[in-house]
Amino acid sequence: MISKREILETNRMISDENLDVRTITMGISLLDCADADIDKFNEKVYNKITTKARDLVKVGEELERELGIPIVNKRISVTPIAIAAAGCNTDSYVSVAKTLDRAAKEVGVNFIGGFSALVHKGCTKSDMTLINSIPEALAVTDVVCSSVNIGTSRNGLDMDAVKKMGEIIKETAEMSKDNNCMGCAKLVVFCNAVEDNPFMAGAFHGVGEKDCVINVGVSGPGVVKKALEEVRGADFETLCETIKKTAFKITRVGQLVAQEASKRLGVPFGIIDLSLAPTPAIGDSIAEIFQEMGLEQAGAPGTTAALALLNDNVKKGGVMASSYVGGLSGAFIPVSEDNGMIEAASMGALTLEKLEAMTCVCSVGLDMIAIPGDTSAETISGIIADEAAIGMVNNKTTAVRLIPVIGKGVGETVEFGGLLGYAPIMPVNNYSCADFIRRGGRVPAPIHSFKN
Amino acid sequence: MNNGIITVIGKDKVGIIAKVCNYLSEAEINILDISQTIVNGYFNMMMIVDLEKSTKKFDEIYDGLEKLGESIGVVIKIQHESIFDSMHRI
Numbered sequence: 185m186i187s188k189r190e191i192l193e194t195n196r197m198i199s200d201e202n203l204d205v206r207t208i209t210m211g212i213s214l215l216d217c218a219d220a221d222i223d224k225f226n227e228k229v230y231n232k233i234t235t236k237a238r239d240l241v242k243v244g245e246e247l248e249r250e251l252g253i254p255i256v257n258k259r260i261s262v263t264p265i266a267i268a269a270a271g272c273n274t275d276s277y278v279s280v281a282k283t284l285d286r287a288a289k290e291v292g293v294n295f296i297g298g299f300s301a302l303v304h305k306g307c308t309k310s311d312m313t314l315i316n317s318i319p320e321a322l323a324v325t326d327v328v329c330s331s332v333n334i335g336t337s338r339n340g341l342d343m344d345a346v347k348k349m350g351e352i353i354k355e356t357a358e359m360s361k362d363n364n365c366m367g368c369a370k371l372v373v374f375c376n377a378v379e380d381n382p383f384m385a386g387a388f389h390g391v392g393e394k395d396c397v398i399n400v401g402v403s404g405p406g407v408v409k410k411a412l413e414e415v416r417g418a419d420f421e422t423l424c425e426t427i428k429k430t431a432f433k434i435t436r437v438g439q440l441v442a443q444e445a446s447k448r449l450g451v452p453f454g455i456i457d458l459s460l461a462p463t464p465a466i467g468d469s470i471a472e473i474f475q476e477m478g479l480e481q482a483g484a485p486g487t488t489a490a491l492a493l494l495n496d497n498v499k500k501g502g503v504m505a506s507s508y509v510g511g512l513s514g515a516f517i518p519v520s521e522d523n524g525m526i527e528a529a530s531m532g533a534l535t536l537e538k539l540e541a542m543t544c545v546c547s548v549g550l551d552m553i554a555i556p557g558d559t560s561a562e563t564i565s566g567i568i569a570d571e572a573a574i575g576m577v578n579n580k581t582t583a584v585r586l587i588p589v590i591g592k593g594v595g596e597t598v599e600f601g602g603l604l605g606y607a608p609i610m611p612v613n614n615y616s617c618a619d620f621i622r623r624g625g626r627v628p629a630p631i632h633s634f635k636n
Numbered sequence: 637m638n639n640g641i642i643t644v645i646g647k648d649k650v651g652i653i654a655k656v657c658n659y660l661s662e663a664e665i666n667i668l669d670i671s672q673t674i675v676n677g678y679f680n681m682m683m684i685v686d687l688e689k690s691t692k693k694f695d696e697i698y699d700g701l702e703k704l705g706e707s708i709g710v711v712i713k714i715q716h717e718s719i720f721d722s723m724h725r726i
Contacts, residue, residue, distance in 0.1 A: 185668070185669060185684060186641065186684065186717060186720040186721065186724065188671050188682055190720055190723070190724040191641055191643065191682055191720055193724075194719060194720055194723050194724070195643065246695075249694075249695065249698055250694055250698075250715065250716045251715055251716055251718065251719040252713060252714075252715035252719065253719060433723045433724075436722040436723050437719060437722060437723055439722065440718055440719060440722040444718075
């Protein structure tokens with residue numbers, strides 16, 4: 185029988201250490217909604233989403249009550265619209281974004297992902313239509329998230345798309361400048377995007393997936409930090425073992441929620457995403473884990489090593505706790521969503537270049553980073569190219585979610601509110617890469633032997 | 637197995653256990669394990685209960701215990717045992 189100590193430990197994690205299940209995300213295929221008539225397509229999309237996800241929020245709330253653990257987000261991911269809507273005779277997918285927005289609001293989820301295109305080897309007409317629709321789509325909707333995959337380790341990088349996405353990010357910022365350039369907070373550029381990611385803004389339902397699945401993202405930086413407080417000053421063996429054991433416990437809760445949700449919704453369980461997702465709340469921060477490990481601030485020398493061992497042990501503990509692990513399963517370091525990161529960036533301890541280095545080991549990317557509004561499209565493309573190259577060469581997912589804040593510069597801050605937090609505007613290296621970006625074409629796939 | 641874990645936390649006074657047990661017995665909920673301590677005047681109780689034969693649904697019990705807690709001046713929570721089992725048992 186469960187002991188008193190175990191009950192206390194679990195409930196302390198929930199009440200004092202911000203343990204929660206970050207998201208239950210229902211992946212829904214829209215492939216069967218194809219229609220040449222965009223209005224009919226939109227109608228089918230709306231009906232399918234509102235039918236499949238009708239009980240998603242209700243079941244999530246039921247589980248929260250019964251298990252006594254918050255399930256922060258209930259979300260939906262759909263087939264990349266550039267694929268699902270490819271048969272439509274239209275030159276804009278803005279109406280599709282509006283349909284997704286309406287359907288998501290109808291079922292009560294807080295984000296819907298999949299206004300996406302996979303263009304790692306080039307663009308179809310539909311991909312171009314989608315990409316060109318992004319700035320307006322994100323300005324006129326509230327909960328739609330968009331992503332574009334511009335490279336893979338198998339195919340190399342589509343540099344035309346890299347160039348284009350720099351321009352699209354600028355346009356998206358411009359079109360939502362009255363709302364803190366919020367459009368850009370809902371737009372991710374990927375290399376090696378995954379098909380079963382439950383986290384926003386990059387979630388979409390891949391074409392290799394079933395018609396409908398449940399994916400769950402766990403959380404728990406606060407729990408890891410607290411566990412590390414108990415072993416302050418101990419050697420790396422103890423440090424790693426503690427992270428592993430804690431990750432196991434956190435993930436088991438995610439697995440339970442995923443299985444129960446899947447049973448009650450009558451939808452198969454897909455994966456658990458083992459990612460330590462921070463929130464702006466104090467005590468729910470990755471940067472605070474680094475400090476507990478012995479770094480004065482995130483960004484200090486040692487940060488990349490600290491992140492590598494943190495994430496490796498989260499995975500080692502988490503893999504055994506779940507029957508299927510997938511998604512991104514890396515550390516999220518969204519600067520605006522992590523209190524310790526905000527502090528480190530504000531005081532100059534954490535730079536864009538250090539964040540980039542961290543993405544080489546297991547960070548998912550340059551996430552939620554505010555940059556000066558006058559940063560050129562080519563410079564943004566250059567940053568995307570650098571991140572994508574890291575992902576391509578290292579066989580990992582990397583992502584870029586940058587927010588050029590129109591009308592603001594280094595030293596100022598931008599407020600997104602809620603889980604998206606606020607961010608200091610970070611300086612960008614402004615030496616030009618324009619001639620490099622303007623070359624266009626594709627970077628061939630990298631060689632995967634002779635590793636050094 | 638359909639067990640629930642009830643935790644009661646609040647300032648100590650006479651009759652807390654009696655009132656909680658009374659509520660449970662009316663709903664045909666059997667108590668499998670109970671432990672209670674008082675630290676610095678604060679009452680802290682945990683119960684493992686069997687919900688199998690309960691005449692009430694989980695939601696009703698949840699609301700009923702919450703209301704009962706408010707009337708006594710303590711916080712009463714019920715959770716399904718599965719979260720503890722998942723976390724602490726392989």
